[in-house]
Amino acid sequence: MQKEACEHVPPRSPVLxxxxxxxxxxxxxxxxxxSFDVYPGKVTALLGPNGAGKTTLFSLITRLFDAPEGRIxxxxxxxxxxxxxxxxxxxxxxxxxxxxxxxxxxxNLRYFAALRGLxxxxxxxxxxxxxxxxxxAERIGERVRSLNGGHRRRVEIARSxxxxxxxxxxxxxxxxxxxxxxxxIVRHVHELARRDNIGVLWATHLFDEVQxxxxxxxxxRGTIVAxxxxxxxxxxxxxxxxxxxxxxxxGGETEQDVxx
Amino acid sequence: xxxYMRAFNGIVWRELLRFLQxxxxxxxxxxxxLIWLIIFAAGFRAALGISIIPPYQTYITYDVxxxxxxxxxxxxxxxxxxxxxxxxxxxxxxxRVLLTTPLPRWFLLLSRLFAGVLxxxxxxxxxLLVAWFFGVELPLWGYVAALPxxxxxxxxxxxxxxxxxxxxxxxxxxxxxxxxxIFPMFFASSALYPLWKMREGSLWLYYIxxxxxxxxxxxxxRFAFYLEVNWQALAVVSGCTVxxxxxxxxxxxxxxxxxxxxxxxxxxxx
Numbered sequence: 273m274q275k276e277a278c279e280h281v282p283p284r285s286p287v288l289x290x291x292x293x294x295x296x297x298x299x300x301x302x303x304x305x306x307s308f309d310v311y312p313g314k315v316t317a318l319l320g321p322n323g324a325g326k327t328t329l330f331s332l333i334t335r336l337f338d339a340p341e342g343r344i345x346x347x348x349x350x351x352x353x354x355x356x357x358x359x360x361x362x363x364x365x366x367x368x369x370x371x372x373x374x375x376x377x378x379x380n381l382r383y384f385a386a387l388r389g390l391x392x393x394x395x396x397x398x399x400x401x402x403x404x405x406x407x408x409a410e411r412i413g414e415r416v417r418s419l420n421g422g423h424r425r426r427v428e429i430a431r432s433x434x435x436x437x438x439x440x441x442x443x444x445x446x447x448x449x450x451x452x453x454x455x456x457i458v459r460h461v462h463e464l465a466r467r468d469n470i471g472v473l474w475a476t477h478l479f480d481e482v483q484x485x486x487x488x489x490x491x492x493r494g495t496i497v498a499x500x501x502x503x504x505x506x507x508x509x510x511x512x513x514x515x516x517x518x519x520x521x522x523g524g525e526t527e528q529d530v531x532x
Numbered sequence: 533x534x535x536y537m538r539a540f541n542g543i544v545w546r547e548l549l550r551f552l553q554x555x556x557x558x559x560x561x562x563x564x565x566l567i568w569l570i571i572f573a574a575g576f577r578a579a580l581g582i583s584i585i586p587p588y589q590t591y592i593t594y595d596v597x598x599x600x601x602x603x604x605x606x607x608x609x610x611x612x613x614x615x616x617x618x619x620x621x622x623x624x625x626x627x628r629v630l631l632t633t634p635l636p637r638w639f640l641l642l643s644r645l646f647a648g649v650l651x652x653x654x655x656x657x658x659x660l661l662v663a664w665f666f667g668v669e670l671p672l673w674g675y676v677a678a679l680p681x682x683x684x685x686x687x688x689x690x691x692x693x694x695x696x697x698x699x700x701x702x703x704x705x706x707x708x709x710x711x712x713x714i715f716p717m718f719f720a721s722s723a724l725y726p727l728w729k730m731r732e733g734s735l736w737l738y739y740i741x742x743x744x745x746x747x748x749x750x751x752x753x754r755f756a757f758y759l760e761v762n763w764q765a766l767a768v769v770s771g772c773t774v775x776x777x778x779x780x781x782x783x784x785x786x787x788x789x790x791x792x793x794x795x796x797x798x799x800x801x802x
Contacts, residue, residue, distance in 0.1 A: 334632045360634035370625035374553055375546070386542020387633040389535030 278347035278361050278438045285348060287312050287361070287439045287471035288333065293342030295328055295494075302328040303494040306342070310439065310471040310487075315462055317482040317502065318475040319518065320491035326475040327367055328494075330443045333473075334364055346439065363437030365428045365445045367475075373417040377408070377427050380416060381434060388435040395434065402430035406460065422453040429457065433464070440464070440472045446481065454481070479514045492522040539635055540643045547647035550617070551654075561609060561655040562662060565602035569663055573598055576724075585726055587758035595668050600754035601723025603656050603682065604746060608689045608714055610652035615693030615709075618644075619700050631784070638781045641694060645777070648693070649686035656682055674757035681756035685749040688769050691776035698783035721747040745772045 278287065286309035295303040303325045310316045320326050332339045335351055335358065344351045351358040371380050378399065385395030403409040406426040416424060425445060432440060442461065446454040458481050465472045474481065482488060484503035489496050498505050498521045502514065511517035551557065573595035584591060621627040630640055660668075660675065696709055720740045722730075727747070731738040741747050745768060752765035 334628075336628065336631060356634050356636050358634070359632050362632065362634075364628075364632055366625060366628055368625040368628075370629050372546070372550075372626050373624070375549060379546075379549060383542050383546045384629060386538045386545070387630065387635075389538050391538070 284311070286310055286345075287347055288473060289343075289345040289348075290329070290333070291343040291345070293329070293332060293339045293344060295325075295332060295339055295341070301494055303332075303339075306491075306494070306496055308489050308496060308499060310473050312438065312471045313465055313469045314487055315465050315472040315474055315483065316487040316489060318473060318489045318491060319477065319479070319482060319514075320475075321477055321522070324491045325494040326491060327443055329491075330364075330366070330441055330475065333441060334362065335359060361438040363432035363435065363440045363470075365425075365432050365440075365442045367443040367445075367447060369424060369428070371416045371424055371427060371431075374415065376413055376415050377403070377419070378412045380427065381431055384431050385434050390435060398434050398436075399430070402433050403427070406430050406457075422449045425449060425453075425457070429461075436468070438470060440470050442472065442474045444475055444477065446476070446478070454478075458483075479518065482514055490518060490521050497521050536635065536639065539633060539640070540646070543630075543640070543643040544647040544650060547644070547651060551651045557613065558655065558658075561606055562659055564609065565606055565659055566662060566666075568598065568602055568605075569595055569668065570666060585728070587755045587760045587762075589758075595663075595666075596670065597726075598724060599660075599663060599668055599670065600757065601718075601721070601750045603659065603678075603753055604685060604689075604723060604750045605718055606655050606659055607652045607682070607686045607749075608717060608746065610648060610655060610686070611689030611691075611693035612696070612710060612714055613693075614644075614648035614651075614690055615697040615700075618694065618697035622697075637784055641781055641784060642777070645687060645690045645694060648690045649683055652686045652690075653679075653682060670757045671759065673759060677759050678753055678756040681752045684766075684769055684773065685753060688745065688749060688773040688776065691773055691780055694780040695776050695783065698780060717744060717746040720744050721750060723747075723750050745769065748772075 288310040290309075291307050293303055293306045294301070306325070306329065308316070318326055318329070331337060333344055333346075333351075335356075338352055346354065346358045347361055349358065372383070375383070381399045381403075382392070382395060385392075385399065390398070399412070400409055403412060403426075406429060408423060408426045408430060411419065411423060411427075416427065419427070429442075429445060432442075440461070446457055449457070461472060461474065462483060464470055474486075476482070482502050484501075486502045488498070488500060488502040488505050490498040490505070498509075498517075500508070505521075506514055506517040509517040509520045511520055577594040618627065621630070630644070631637065633640055657675075660670075692713075696713065700709060720737060721744050722741060723746070727738060727741060730741055748762075748765040748768035751762045752769050755762040755765065
């Protein structure tokens with residue numbers, strides 16, 4: 273059903289458009305005139321240090337609250353005008369864990385599937401497929417509380433894919449995970465984007481999660497300071513790698529928050 | 533329409549699962565009013581005489597008198613418990629899953645409210661069964677007739693809890709709310725003594741109780757058990773339900789509500 277939500281979008285059009293969005297917490301500016309697009313089949317990395325505004329941006333895109341300035345379009349339609357349906361094409365993994373610890377993996381996924389309007393049989397089939405892809409199928413009957421952080425993250429990613437989203441929003445999904453698990457998740461999401469033509473917005477502060485061909489947005493203090501294909505952004509700065517480019521772009525103020 | 537139904541079922545199913553896993557909550561919900569019924573009512577039975585007042589057509593024992601108040605107390609506690617669960621879900625993050633569902637927020641909140649009411653009805657009827665064994669016998673058809681009243685009062689307390697959950701910033705603040713909401717609402721009402729009796733003792737307490745929505749929830753339930761409708765109670769409870777619910781929906785609305793302060797400020801790390 274979510275597929276239908278984006279059917280009217282011409283091919284190669286952005287699945288997400290953020291136009292001139294600004295946001296304040298009281299008198300503290302969290303986002304300043306942020307604009308960018310996310311395209312189907314592409315991973316767009318949103319790279320920035322802690323406190324740069326990534327989570328605020330995700331909260332606005334997912335309509336936890338609305339931006340007083342600017343416009344957010346999902347599949348070409350303004351989210352505020354489209355209402356709750358704007359959330360249909362979205363799969364989201366929040367930075368903060370969102371699984372119910374007292375329910376099993378299966379119960380958590382079934383709950384989400386019900387919220388997305390999936391039939392029980394269809395939900396169970398998709399759940400198995402999504403968990404298998406993330407090597408979690410055998411843990412389906414376990415309580416989430418008994419899973420480690422990496423496994424919980426995998427369940428959250430599986431959950432975000434249950435309804436075949438057109439736009440996948442990942443807010444630092446690998447935070448706290450070991451390197452092999454992180455790499456597996458990065459690889460899996462890139463494969464998904466290519467195979468299923470999903471647009472992915474991946475917020476991170478880890479350079480090695482950004483692939484050379486990814487679209488890259490560098491955000492610092494609520495402002496986009498660089499954009500383009502990752503390898504081209506690096507080349508334009510003259511740095512030898514993304515870490516060096518990032519330090520140059522944000523003026524070296526907060527590079528200690530960003531890790532390789 | 534199927535999407536709405538499946539989402540509603542999912543929300544109710546999750547609430548029931550959580551409730552069944554929290555046996556202590558169920559036990560507490562039963563023990564609390566039973567203590568009032570067995571100990572408090574036994575003591576007051578001798579001290580306090582209840583004259584014949586509507587809806588009663590004959591003299592009744594004190595434990596029969598306070599039963600509707602105890603039912604309302606169960607529902608009030610349950611409403612606050614749901615409110616606590618919403619604050620917990622918000623802090624633990626699982627509220628985001630609900631709020632990013634592509635259905636109108638009022639529907640999601642209403643579904644959650646119904647789920648809470650259903651849980652409260654399980655508690656209420658379990659209490660009535662236990663109370664029956666202790667000799668509290670209400671008119672047989674009253675057990676059925678009271679159901680719509682209990683649904684409405686459950687919704688009023690649930691929506692009050694929902695409204696409170698939107699204003700409570702942290703889980704730790706909840707104990708204060710419990711003290712400031714539950715106990716004054718319960719004691720300053722007609723749950724334990726009839727309003728006319730209160731008027732004899734203290735005029736200001738009478739007025740507080742008269743304007744307390746809890747009083748009218750108790751009266752609505754009391755009359756319903758005797759197959760009567762207390763229209764004043766029905767109007768107050770319905771009005772309060774609509775008001776609390778509208779304010780909750782407003783508070784959780786992404787454009788106008790106050791929810792953004794809480795969702796927005798807590799986890800802004802990236």
